[in-house]
Amino acid sequence: MVDMIDKEASEDKGSSEPEQSAQEATGRVRLPKLGEILLTIPLPGVPQLWRGDYLIGALLLGLTAAGYMMCSVTGMFFHAIAFVDVSITHTGRIIKNSRLRMFAYRASFAIGFLAMWELSAWELGPKQWLCVDPFWFGSPLRVMDYMVEITLSGSLFVDTWTTMYEAFLGYVLGAALGIALGFILARLETLAEILDPFIVAVNGIPRVAMAPILIIWFGIGVESKIVLAVSLVLFLTFMNTYSGLRGVDPNLKNLAQVMGANEMQVLWKVTLPAAMPWILTGLKIGVPFAIIGAILGEFMAASKGLGFMIQHTSNLFNIAGSFAGLILLMFIVLIANAAVNWLERYLLRWRPKQQAAGESATDVY
Amino acid sequence: MPPILSIKNLQKEFFSRGNRVLAVEDLSLDIEEGEFLTIVGPSGCGKSTLLNCIIGLVHPTSGVITYKDRKLHGINTDIGYVPQSDYLYQWRTLINNVAFPLEMRGVDQKTRHDKARELIQRVGLAGFEDHYPHELSGGMRQRANIIRTLIYDPEVILMDEPFGPLDAQTRIILQDQLLKLWREARKTVIFITHDLVEAIALADRVVVMTSRPGNLRSVAEVDIPRPRDVFTIHSQEAFRKTYDQLWQELREEVQRSEDWMKNGSAG
Numbered sequence: 001m002v003d004m005i006d007k008e009a010s011e012d013k014g015s016s017e018p019e020q021s022a023q024e025a026t027g028r029v030r031l032p033k034l035g036e037i038l039l040t041i042p043l044p045g046v047p048q049l050w051r052g053d054y055l056i057g058a059l060l061l062g063l064t065a066a067g068y069m070m071c072s073v074t075g076m077f078f079h080a081i082a083f084v085d086v087s088i089t090h091t092g093r094i095i096k097n098s099r100l101r102m103f104a105y106r107a108s109f110a111i112g113f114l115a116m117w118e119l120s121a122w123e124l125g126p127k128q129w130l131c132v133d134p135f136w137f138g139s140p141l142r143v144m145d146y147m148v149e150i151t152l153s154g155s156l157f158v159d160t161w162t163t164m165y166e167a168f169l170g171y172v173l174g175a176a177l178g179i180a181l182g183f184i185l186a187r188l189e190t191l192a193e194i195l196d197p198f199i200v201a202v203n204g205i206p207r208v209a210m211a212p213i214l215i216i217w218f219g220i221g222v223e224s225k226i227v228l229a230v231s232l233v234l235f236l237t238f239m240n241t242y243s244g245l246r247g248v249d250p251n252l253k254n255l256a257q258v259m260g261a262n263e264m265q266v267l268w269k270v271t272l273p274a275a276m277p278w279i280l281t282g283l284k285i286g287v288p289f290a291i292i293g294a295i296l297g298e299f300m301a302a303s304k305g306l307g308f309m310i311q312h313t314s315n316l317f318n319i320a321g322s323f324a325g326l327i328l329l330m331f332i333v334l335i336a337n338a339a340v341n342w343l344e345r346y347l348l349r350w351r352p353k354q355q356a357a358g359e360s361a362t363d364v365y
Numbered sequence: 366m367p368p369i370l371s372i373k374n375l376q377k378e379f380f381s382r383g384n385r386v387l388a389v390e391d392l393s394l395d396i397e398e399g400e401f402l403t404i405v406g407p408s409g410c411g412k413s414t415l416l417n418c419i420i421g422l423v424h425p426t427s428g429v430i431t432y433k434d435r436k437l438h439g440i441n442t443d444i445g446y447v448p449q450s451d452y453l454y455q456w457r458t459l460i461n462n463v464a465f466p467l468e469m470r471g472v473d474q475k476t477r478h479d480k481a482r483e484l485i486q487r488v489g490l491a492g493f494e495d496h497y498p499h500e501l502s503g504g505m506r507q508r509a510n511i512i513r514t515l516i517y518d519p520e521v522i523l524m525d526e527p528f529g530p531l532d533a534q535t536r537i538i539l540q541d542q543l544l545k546l547w548r549e550a551r552k553t554v555i556f557i558t559h560d561l562v563e564a565i566a567l568a569d570r571v572v573v574m575t576s577r578p579g580n581l582r583s584v585a586e587v588d589i590p591r592p593r594d595v596f597t598i599h600s601q602e603a604f605r606k607t608y609d610q611l612w613q614e615l616r617e618e619v620q621r622s623e624d625w626m627k628n629g630s631a632g
Contacts, residue, residue, distance in 0.1 A: 249452070251448065251452050252452050252454070254422050255446065255448060255452050256465075256469070257440050258420055258421075258422070258440055258442070258444075258445070258446045259442070259445075259465060259466040259469060259513070259514075259517065260442045260466050260469040260470055260517065261469040262469075265469050269465075269468075269469075270454065273454070273456040274454075274455075274456070276456070348456075350455055350456040350457070350458075350497045350499075351455070351497075351499070352499045352500075
C-alpha cells in the first residue's frame with residue numbers, strides 16, 4: 001500500500017513539476033525537451049530510492065528537473081547521477097560480492113555517462129533544442145566511427161605504437177639513468193653537494209621551453225620525443241632514489257656488516273630493498289610524465305603519434321577525432337599504471353596494507 | 366686461561382655541538398670465555414658506546430681491545446650483536462631474516478633454512494616462518510632478533526638491552542629462554558640492561574658502571590647455582606644479598622647522573 005502511494009508520488013513529481021515551472025519561467029507553451037521526456041519514464045528504482053532516502057531522492061529529482069530547465073546538459077548530468085543512484089539501490093541487493101558490485105557501479109556510471117553524452121547529441125528536430133552540438137563536443141558513436149575508420153586505414157596502430165614506443169623508451173632510459181644517478185650520488189656525497197643547485201636549476205626549466213632546442217638537436221623523429229620523456233622521468237626517479245637511499249637507517253646497514261655482509265651484499269640485500277618504496281614512488285609518478293614528454297614533442301613537430309593526431313584532427317575541427325586520440329592516450333596511461341602498480345604490489349608485498357610510500361614533489365612540467 | 370676479550374684503558378670521547386663529551390674513561394675489563402656478563406648503569410653512562418667499540422662500529426679514542434690475543438680492528442664477525450630494538454629486515458620473512466647471516470656467508474638455501482627452522486622452533490615461533498616482521502608481535506620479533514645472531518655461532522654475543530621495550534611477562538619468559546639457549550650453546554655473552562633484577566638473574570658477573578664518564582664502579586660475582594629459575598629467583602637469599610649490595614652502588618651512580626644532568630642543564 002505504502003509502496004503504491006510512494007510510486008505514484010514519485011512519478012507525479014517526476015513528470016508534472018518540470019513542465020509546470022518551465023511554462024511559468026518562459027511564459028509560453030513549448031515542446032518538452034528530450035530529458036524531460038526521459039524523466040517521465042517510470043524508472044524501476046525510483047520508488048525504492050524514494051522510500052529509502054526521501055531527502056536524497058527528492059533532491060536528485062529536483063536537481064534533474066531544474067537542470068533540464070536550465071540546460072539539457074546540466075539536466076542530463078543530474079539524470080545520470082540519479083540513474084547511478086538507482087542502479088546502486090538495485091545492485092546493492094542483487095549483487096552480494098562487493099568487488100563485483102563496485103564494478104557494476106563503475107560500469108553503470110560509465111555507461112550512463114556515455115549514454116547521456118550520446119543522447120544529448122541526438123538531433124530530434126531543430127538543433128537549438130539541445131545545448132550539446134556534436135560539432136563542438138562530438139559524441140561517443142562519432143568517436144567510435146572515427147576509431148573504426150582509422151583502424152581500417154591503419155593510422156590508429158601507427159600513431160598509438162609511435163607514442164607508446166617513444167614514451168616507453170623514454171621511461172625505461174630515464175628511469176635507468178635516474179636510478180643509477182641516484183645510487184652514484186648517494187654514494188659520493190661531496191659530488192652530490194656540488195651538483196645540487198645545478199640539478200635543481202636544470203630540473204626547473206619547463207620542458208615546453210626546452211622542446212624547440214631538443215627538436216633542432218634530435219630532429220623531428222622519435223629521438224627528440226624520447227629525449228623529452230627522459231628529461232622528465234630522469235629527475236623524478238633520481239630524486240626519489242637519492243632521498244630513498246639517503247634515508248635508509250644506518251643501523252640496518254651496520255647490523256648487516258656485523259652479521260657478516262660485505263659491501264656489495266649490504267648494497268643489494270639491505271640498502272636497495274630498504275629504499276625500494278621510494279624508488280617505486282619515483283617510478284610510479286614517472287609514468288604519466290613519460291607520456292607527457294612524448295606528446296609534448298609530438299605537438300612541437302612530428303609526422304605521426306597520438307599527439308600529432310590530436311593536433312591534426314583539432315586543426316580540421318574533427319572533434320570526434322581528437323576525442324579518439326584522448327581516449328587512446330587514456331588507455332595507454334591506464335595500462336602503464338596497472339603495470340607499475342602490479343610491480344609495486346609484487347616488490348612491496350612485505351609491507352603492511354594501506355601504508356603509502358613517501359610522496360615527493362612532482363610538479364616539474 | 367687467558368680472557369677471550371680484554372679491554373685495556375678504553376677511552377672514547379665525542380664532540381657534540383663543539384663540546385667534548387667523555388663517554389667512556391679509562392675502562393679496563395677482562396671477559397672470560399663462556400661467561401655471562403651483565404652490565405648495569407645509569408642511562409647515558411656509555412654502556413652502548415662500550416658495546417659499539419667492541420663490535421667495531423665505533424673507534425675508541427684511545428685504549429686497546431683484544432680478542433683472543435689479537436687486537437680488534439674494525440668489525441669482527443666472531444662477535445655477534447643483538448641491538449636494543451629489533452632491526453629485522455621488513456622485506457624479509459621471518460625465516461629469511463633469521464637465515465640472513467648464513468645467506469651472507471654463502472650457505473645454500475636448504476641448509477640455512479633447515480637451521481633457521483630449528484631455531485625458530487626452539488623459541489616457539491614455529492608456524493610463523495613465512496610471516497613478515499610487521500605481522501609479528503614485539504616479543505616474537507625480539508626472539509627472532511636473538512636467534513638471528515645465534516644462527517651463525519659467533520664466539521661472543523653482545524646484547525644491548527634486548528628486552529628493554531617488552532612488557533614484564535614477556536621479558537621473564539624471554540630471559541628464561543635466553544638462559545636455556547645459553548646453557549646449550551655456552552657462548553660468551555655480554556648483556557647490557559638497566560634492570561638490576563634481570564642483570565643478577567642472568568649473570569655470572571654483574572658490572573656496575575659509574576655515571577658519565579663511564580667506568581667500572583664494581584664487579585660482583587653472582588653465587589646462585591645454575592640452572593636458574595628466573596621465575597622464582599627473586600625469593601632466594603643469595604639473590605637478595607647481591608641485589609641489596611648492588612642497588613646501593615647503582616643508586617649512588619643514578620643519583621650522581623641525575624645531579625649531573627640537572628647541573629648540566631643549568632650551566
